[in-house]
Amino acid sequence: MTHAPVLLPEALTGLRIQADGCYVDCTFGRGGHARAILSALGPAGRLIGFDRDPEAVVEGEALRQSDARFSILHRPFSEFQAGLASLGIHAVDGVLMDLGVSSPQLDTPSRGFSFQSDGPLDMRMDPTRDQSAADWLSVADEEEIARVLWVFGEERHARRIARAICLARVETPLQTTHALVDVVRAAQPRLDPGKHPATRSFQAIRMHINRELGEIEDALGAIVNGLNPQGRLVVISFHSLEDRLVKRFFRDASRPPAGDPRMPLPDSVAAPKLHVVGKAIKATPDEVATNPRARSAVMRIVERREAA
Ligand SMILES: C[S@@+](CC[C@H](N)C(=O)[O-])C[C@H]1O[C@@H](n2cnc3c(N)ncnc32)[C@H](O)[C@@H]1O
Numbered sequence: 001m002t003h004a005p006v007l008l009p010e011a012l013t014g015l016r017i018q019a020d021g022c023y024v025d026c027t028f029g030r031g032g033h034a035r036a037i038l039s040a041l042g043p044a045g046r047l048i049g050f051d052r053d054p055e056a057v058v059e060g061e062a063l064r065q066s067d068a069r070f071s072i073l074h075r076p077f078s079e080f081q082a083g084l085a086s087l088g089i090h091a092v093d094g095v096l097m098d099l100g101v102s103s104p105q106l107d108t109p110s111r112g113f114s115f116q117s118d119g120p121l122d123m124r125m126d127p128t129r130d131q132s133a134a135d136w137l138s139v140a141d142e143e144e145i146a147r148v149l150w151v152f153g154e155e156r157h158a159r160r161i162a163r164a165i166c167l168a169r170v171e172t173p174l175q176t177t178h179a180l181v182d183v184v185r186a187a188q189p190r191l192d193p194g195k196h197p198a199t200r201s202f203q204a205i206r207m208h209i210n211r212e213l214g215e216i217e218d219a220l221g222a223i224v225n226g227l228n229p230q231g232r233l234v235v236i237s238f239h240s241l242e243d244r245l246v247k248r249f250f251r252d253a254s255r256p257p258a259g260d261p262r263m264p265l266p267d268s269v270a271a272p273k274l275h276v277v278g279k280a281i282k283a284t285p286d287e288v289a290t291n292p293r294a295r296s297a298v299m300r301i302v303e304r305r306e307a308a
Pocket of ligand 1: 003004005006026027028029030031032033034050051052053056075076077078098099100101102103125215216
């Protein structure tokens with residue numbers, strides 16, 4: 001099963017790869033971006049991949065066997081600093097984050113991400129850790145379920161669906177993706193034409209189960225601190241909440257301190273660490289035509305400033 005890398009040439013240009021540099025791919029997936037980064041590196045270059053999904057890590061191990069410049073870590077990227085420290089690395093020249101789920105995760109029914117095919121209601125990117133969607137839905141209270149559906153899925157029937165889930169689980173625990181689809185569909189007074197009725201609920205539950213926004217929040221500061229001067233961070237987001245979080249972090253870390261710009265900064269005021277590179281980049285119509293996943297992709301780039 002393959003995964004077509006999104007915004008690939010744009011990400012490579014954004015990273016401004018130096019042949020002997022050290023880079024990190026925080027979201028290895030099936031290694032589409034990683035292989036292209038390795039092709040741009042010379043013999044002294046290095047690439048470290050992170051992925052929390054054991055199946056992605058198997059693919060990464062195979063790549064490591066064939067390319068000694070590459071290493072793979074089975075860790076969430078929120079463990080960026082500890083992961084790199086485990087390899088004796090403390091600063092890098094560029095970092096890529098290609099957020100969200102991969103096509104193999106979505107397309108494998110046994111992973112439980114898809115409402116299209118029936119499978120166990122799991123949805124964990126790392127099935128060796130934490131709670132599955134089935135486990136969470138069996139204990140979460142109605143308010144919490146409604147909040148998750150509303151905040152992460154913008155599901156306008158969040159309350160009705162949450163109530164229906166809590167009623168259904170009294171009869172039989174929700175153990176499969178199609179059992180959840182049936183409850184979600186039946187709870188909606190009207191169905192949107194052209195949109196599967198469980199799209200928003202599945203997206204929301206997946207983001208909650210995998211703590212997707214929390215992972216990004218926890219990682220960004222450590223990544224920026226781990227960049228060499230002029231090192232770049234390139235982030236590809238697929239959800240407006242992800243993009244908003246990234247955009248705000250970049251803005252705040254690149255904003256000059258308040259005050260008179262002609263005056264020298266007092267020692268107590270930290271100079272901004274980042275410089276935003278260009279505007280947000282979206283996929284071309286040609287890329288979207290060949291890879292529909294690219295439709296919602298937004299790429300942002302920042303560069304680490306020289307130390308003051
Ligand atoms: C969109 S795919 C990346 C695809 C990859 N760029 C490629 O070209 O094959 C996202 C990958 O990131 C992983 N992932 C998502 N969130 C993660 C996190 N917080 N820590 C580590 N890996 C994560 C997922 O398991 C998935 O394999």
